[in-house]
Amino acid sequence: MLLILLGVLILHLIILILLIVSTAASAWSVGVDRATDLWYNCKTSSVGYHCSQASNEDWIQAVQALMILSVLFCFFSLVAFLYQLFRLVKGGRFFFTAIFQILASVFVMCGAIIYTVMSPDDPSITQFGYAYVLAWVAFPLCLISGLIYIVLRKKE
Template sequence: MVCLLVSVTVLHLVSLAMLFIATLEKSWWVWTETEITDLWHNCFYTNSTQTWVCAAATESDWLQSVQALMILSVVFSSVSLLVFLGQLIFLSKGRLFYFTGLCQAFAGFTDFAACLIFTFHRKEILSNSKDPSNGRFGFCVILAWLCVPLLLVSGVLYVHLRKKQ
């Protein structure tokens, strides 16, 4: 039982860390090796100062939806972790972690919706920058897609996890 509890907790922490990185890092769309776009900024690398120079991304309804859904996913997963830790202490013996699993599943669904919107509406999201056919997905989109099954699996595991002692 302890091994299962530790495994679920580690899975939760890994997926939460991946969500934070996917939401905050600068690589949702890569134009070239020196020009990238994320949910918040358009950045390019200057050789003269060897730093990234970023400007605010042009707002669109689709981009705001992706931003909101990714933030909701991080919030749901964080709340799920805090509720789980509280339930470990205060939940009576033999009870299930329903609320924790529900919060984690919602985190997975909001992450899934954000990934779908960015994947299928990237032309509208990136239209003000350049031609999207000249770029490719960055590692943050892939990381966000990888979070979806991790969040949903951990949500299901929480629902079936029973407090023994």
């Protein structure tokens, strides 16, 4: 049982790291001389490297909010898991942790879908970067982790 709990905890930490990196990294969309993330648009020119704030459009703000919510809910589910690990009665299930983790999964999925649909970049010039891919990798891992928490029971 200890190995299962340790494995679930490590999976949860990996998901949290993936979500933090995908939210903060500057590579949601990359091109030959530019990189775009949720916060800045950066371009390379003959003068140097110049970054400006991301657009004030509603869709990018929605993606920013959803990614931040996914990180927060994943962190809250980690705290809830550790709390329930020591306070939950024998035989109890980690429902509270599972709900937070599944909500984090839904938030990251919605953010990535909105970014996919609304991204205005020309596909011949730019392509999706590693932060975008990390968000899509974190989605199923987060969902699987939430489902594991639903099935998991506390044993002595």
